[in-house]
Amino acid sequence: MRGFGPTVFAEMTALAQRTGAVNLGQGFPDTDGPASLLADAAEAIRTGHNQYPPGAGVPALLEAVARHQRRCYGLELDPASQVLVTAGATEGVAAAVLALAGPGDEVVVLEPAYDSYAAVVALSGARQRSAALRPAADGSGRFALDGAALRAAFSPRTRVVLLNSPHNPTGTVLTVEELQLVADLALEHDAVVVTDEVYEHLVFDGARHVPIATLPGMAERTLTISSAGKTFSVTGWKIGWVTGPAELVSAARTVKQFLTYSGGAPFQPAVARALDLGDDFHRELAADLQRRRDLLREGLSAAGFATGTPEGTYFVVADPRPLGFEDGTELCRALPQLAGVVGVPVSAFCTPDGPAAAAARPLVRFTFCKSDAVLHEACERLRALRPR
Structure with missing residues (x-):
């Protein structure tokens, strides 16, 4: 480090x-999140949800995350094997990268990038290869994916693509065409996509967030990460989740159990109910x-x-x-x-x-x-x- x-x-x-x-x-x-969410957490504390929850997450939250992914994106998940609760999205990213990349591997990252990405790639022993998001030539101020630079960042050693959309810090929501290029390159190089989608519901002016896992051929090679922090304005709760194919979620779970093991016992059932608040x-x-x-x-x-x-x-x-x-x-x-x-x-x-x-x-x-x-x-x- x-x-x-x-x-x-x-x-x-x-x-x-x-x-x-x-x-x-x-x-x-x-400001805090919805009153019902806060009340549910307080009730969980009062009624004894204060000890270690299951390492993978409480069943009610695993099931709620699966319902959310089905309702919002048409993604079908088995709550028992394809959903993992983490200590925020940051731990989800760390568990995924540490599970999937190591010395000799390369991780493709879009820059500017949230600062934990470079740190976790370094911890894994892998090498970071970066491609830039650049201000668009049309003068709109939008940061667009540089396709040639992205292609050049891939190599035979590429193991993971670490994606973030909606994107921090630029505010860009990657288009379907930009996501398709990432998907095509991941398929070509047999890479896994780890996608940080914590701002999935915070999009403006009719923009549409499209999870890369919904593109053809990508559900089986994508770990999708989100959290309650941004969705429900409770950033201090640190309740996140990882979803994807069972074998990749299992790999992330194996690492996660030696990071925090579990946490947020009274917050997990509260978030589970909040995920059903609707669109x-x-x-x-x-x-x-x-x-x-x-x-x-x-x-x-x-x-x-x-x-x-x-x-x-x-x-x-x-x-x-x-x-x-x-x-x-x-x-x-x-x-x-x-x-x-x-x-x-x-x-x-x-x-x-x-x-x-x-x-x-x-x-x-x-x-x-x-x-x-x-x-x-x-x-x-x-x-x-x-x-x-």
């Missing part, structure tokens, strides 16, 4: 706490987040940043070069003093000298999963950056 220190999220959150800045860095909501809940949350996305984008634009329009997730990527700032990391460290706001540099999601590093260098990620009052305050403060 040489080269890996404290995460940028920890650094920026500590900076916000130390300075009193508005924290638009780390992506956690400042209206997801639509309402996505619509509210879209409204807050627009509020933050307008505020960033008024402050002088250039921004695209994210298709999903919690985040807007902002370009501060119109304001005269060329380095996002330097700006983020100075921003609490300059404007009383904290963001996260997009370069923190890239390997140094990797294919996305140069384009990411000036960019800053801000989160909009905050209350209107917090977003208004942040936008007002950011106006201090405008030359007078």
Whole structure:
């Protein structure tokens, strides 16, 4: 783990706490999830669900995840053998990569990428091969898959493709055509796809999240990962799940049992019930987040940043070069003093000298999963950056 220190999220959150800045860095909501979910967890605590749950997860949650995948995507799963509960999606990704890749193997990653990906690839002993998501040529601000770069990242040693859509930090929702290219290359190279879909329900403007497991030939070679944290605004609960073919889920389970073994005993039955809330809940949350996305984008634009329009997730990527700032990391460290706001540099999601590093260098990620009052305050403060 040489080269890996404290995460940028920890650094920026500590900076916000130390300075009193508005924290638009780390992506956690400042409101709790649905009242029924919280009540169910409290009831589970009161009624004795406080000891080790089964290592694979409580049956009610395994069954609820299987129902969710069937209802939303038409994927048929056996709850007993094709679903695994994990300590959040991060553990799910770690268990999958550690189970499937090792020394001599290669893992293809789209960059910018959530920072735990590089760390878990390093822990596995495999080598990371990166392909960039690049700002589209149409000037929309959307980050698009570079097909030629993706193809070049594959080799005879490719064992795993680590995918993320809807994508953190760029907010891109990969199109069916982009996903099909990933699928074609995975099939060609006999690779397993590990796909992080924690923002699956947080998509905007009519965008559609398509799980890669639904594409022809991919169900048998895909581990799909999601969690309650983003779906139900309870990021501190750390209840995630992995789904896929029984033999791949079994491999992840073998590793997971030596990571946390189990956890979240009273939260698991509560999440199980919440997964049956239905599509209206997801639509309402996505619509509210879209409204807050627009509020933050307008505020960033008024402050002088250039921004695209994210298709999903919690985040807007902002370009501060119109304001005269060329380095996002330097700006983020100075921003609490300059404007009383904290963001996260997009370069923190890239390997140094990797294919996305140069384009990411000036960019800053801000989160909009905050209350209107917090977003208004942040936008007002950011106006201090405008030359007078």
